[in-house]
Amino acid sequence: MQIISGMEIAQEIKQSLRAANEKENICPVLAVILVGEQEDSLVYVGLKEKAADYIHGRLRLVRLDAEIEKETILQTINELNRDDGIHGIILQLPLPDKLEPWREEILTAIIPEKDVDGFNPYNRGRLFTASRGYASCAASGCLEVIRRVYPAYREKNIVLVGDSFDLIMPLAVLLIKDNAQVRVIPEYKPDLPGEADILVIEKGAPQVLTGEHLTKALLLIDAGFYWHSGTSCGNVDKDSVVNNEGYLLPVPGGLGPILIAKLMENLCIAARGGQAI
Known part of the structure; x- marks a missing residue:
């Protein structure tokens, strides 16, 4: 699998914000x-x-x-x-x-105007409308990765595993509004990767998804976080999937840095009175 560097994506976003703010x-x-x-x-x-x-x-x-x-x-x-x-x-x-x-x-x-995390229920509700407020940084971070890896993601089968208010639910809404094919599963099951071209997994157990569960190339976004055996990890067993085809946004060094960069992006928009940068 090609490992996607969340640090590199986050740095690109922050460099762009810094240049605009200084200018x-x-x-x-x-x-x-x-x-x-x-x-x-x-x-x-x-x-x-x-x-x-x-x-x-x-x-x-x-x-x-x-x-x-x-x-x-x-x-x-x-x-x-x-x-x-x-x-x-x-x-x-x-x-x-x-x-x-x-x-x-x-x-x-x-x-809502200062809710740069996108957690105010008003901003969460606005995701369903044409006049979007601030979206959850985790959701917009996942969408950033999906768009970069698969520009034609609307033609892909997307599976989201979890039920969180700050990632899975807002990401599902954003994708549906984009006319993408989305399926939301509350809990992880070993056969799920077989039907997905893009899999975002936030819920399960430490390193529950292994290479033997992958039957084709896909974009795998690990959005879980655990302390396991003295170190941080996600829902994906990185070592066991690296020889499979596709792309992996891992834990650590994956969604976390992008999430913070997206928070800075929302903050910069707020500083401009809600205007895009």
Whole structure:
């Protein structure tokens, strides 16, 4: 399989954003609300800060205690909504367990114009209309890869494995709106790769998809993430599929960097008042 470098694609996107921002002297500002002290979340925030700096932007980190009340988070979001110096707002997920029941309410508080993660239910609903708002960065990142590998993807059989609100569902809508042939499967089954020309797998188990399951060349996008045997991996057993035909966007180094680049792309659009770059 030809291994697709998510790092290279992400770098191309960020270089283009940086050139446009420097030319127009635009400094997009992203506010990240981080609740609690989760180590993984701090790592992801650091990657976003590095990307924002690279594109001639800035990240403002708003740290809140894990025991904070929902009302205080909503107040913080409302203050950021009113701050004209902030172009985009994201809530770093996951939330502490005690706040998880109010996740949707908290995400809804971020006004659609600054919802650069595309998680506000209003923006998620706009995907079904002609006037699209901000799409989930994971979904638009997958679509970026599909379009690059198979420009004629509308003629391909596309199978999406999972049921997530931030990837599978918005990606399915984007593809259907593009007149593509899409099938969504909640759980992985070994016979699924045999019917797909493009397979996006987010749900299953660590390295559940192996080379023996592949009967033809296809584009395989691994969108899972696990810590397994002391290292990070996805749903695809990379070592067992490398001798098969086709293309693989692996874990690590695949969708993750592209997702952050797409977040920066949404941020730059927000900084231009919703205008394309």
